[in-house]
Amino acid sequence: MPELPEVETARKVLEHALDREICSVDDNDEWVCRPHPPGEIARALVGGRLTAAHRRGKTMWCETVDRDGAEGPTLGVHLGMGGRVIVTNDEGERVGGGPERPDRRPRKPEWDRFTVDFADGGRFRLFDKRRLGRIRLEPDLSGLGPDAEEISAADFRTRIARSRSAVKARLLDQSVLAGVGNLLADETLWRARINPAAPADELSRTQLDRLYRNLEQALQAAVANGGVHTGEVIEHRHAGGHCPRCGAEMRHGTVGGRSTWWCTKEQQ
DNA sequence: AACAATGTTCAGTC
DNA sequence: GGACTGAACATTGT
Numbered sequence: 001m002p003e004l005p006e007v008e009t010a011r012k013v014l015e016h017a018l019d020r021e022i023c024s025v026d027d028n029d030e031w032v033c034r035p036h037p038p039g040e041i042a043r044a045l046v047g048g049r050l051t052a053a054h055r056r057g058k059t060m061w062c063e064t065v066d067r068d069g070a071e072g073p074t075l076g077v078h079l080g081m082g083g084r085v086i087v088t089n090d091e092g093e094r095v096g097g098g099p100e101r102p103d104r105r106p107r108k109p110e111w112d113r114f115t116v117d118f119a120d121g122g123r124f125r126l127f128d129k130r131r132l133g134r135i136r137l138e139p140d141l142s143g144l145g146p147d148a149e150e151i152s153a154a155d156f157r158t159r160i161a162r163s164r165s166a167v168k169a170r171l172l173d174q175s176v177l178a179g180v181g182n183l184l185a186d187e188t189l190w191r192a193r194i195n196p197a198a199p200a201d202e203l204s205r206t207q208l209d210r211l212y213r214n215l216e217q218a219l220q221a222a223v224a225n226g227g228v229h230t231g232e233v234i235e236h237r238h239a240g241g242h243c244p245r246c247g248a249e250m251r252h253g254t255v256g257g258r259s260t261w262w263c264t265k266e267q268q
Numbered sequence: 269a270a271c272a273a274t275g276t277t278c279a280g281t282c
Numbered sequence: 283g284g285a286c287t288g289a290a291c292a293t294t295g296t
Contacts, residue, residue, distance in 0.1 A: 002275080003274065006274080032291095058275075078275080079274095080274095080275055080291090081273075081274055081275045081276085082274070082293085082294095083275095111292095129294080130273095130275095131291055131293085132275060132276075132291060132292080134275095163285090164284095165285070172275095174276085181274055181275070182273090182274060182275085183274055184274090228274070229274080256286095257287075257288095259272075
């Protein structure tokens with residue numbers, strides 16, 4: 001489920017993995033750790049420590065130091081479509097909370113795509129059934145726009161409206177602003193009563209400001225309530241669903257290459 | 269059985 | 283260069 005709110009939760013979990021000596025690293029999943037060959041990330045980290053956990057949009061990265069305390073490489077962590085960060089103590093108990101979803105099915109060990117073991121017996125792992133998450137050294141953040149939680153109204157307006165593309169495609173474009181995913185985009189557009197397919201450069205100043213306000217509100221609500229799936233329109237995104245405000249039918253289509261639902265009456 | 273799913277990236281095309 | 287499409291990744295759920 002990771003969009004900005006979930007990734008921020010994961011970042012906080014990751015903070016529990018800081019300042020502990022790294023004694024071994026399993027980086028053998030060549031897909032998740034690409035382009036690094038197995039062992040490369042391990043060599044870069046073993047003996048050192050993670051010292052800070054940052055986030056911009058859906059991308060996280062840790063600062064590191066080596067065994068002598070000198071600056072080490074940054075470690076990029078991306079959850080992809082369904083990855084989770086899990087940190088445990090020396091008794092295997094979860095620390096730092098995070099999604100409390102009890103596992104209904106037994107967890108296969110191979111779903112741990114990357115693990116860092118600490119000298120104190122603790123462990124950090126990227127748990128990711130779908131293998132769409134990613135770990136890499138020195139991740140390139142230059143292609144990311146400003147974080148959706150931090151962008152100003154004025155910056156938001158200019159960046160979104162700079163193109164003819166559908167406004168939803170602009171919201172999803174991580175180089176325009178970072179952190180909005182498919183569900184949050186639908187929730188935001190529904191709250192703002194704007195058609196997802198509307199050309200971004202044809203939105204009025206009023207609409208852009210309404211979009212901005214509703215993005216910030218949807219973001220706050222998602223953080224407070226535990227994730228983007230708690231959005232007001234999310235449970236109505238299905239065939240036969242109705243708008244929870246006006247009762248009109250919800251319509252489905254593809255916008256910006258992603259599955260999209262909108263209210264036929266309020267989002268014309 | 270077929271198809272869609274919260275994300276990114278890359279190749280190909282217009 | 284910009285924008286769009288489809289594929290790839292592996293698994294689950296409808």
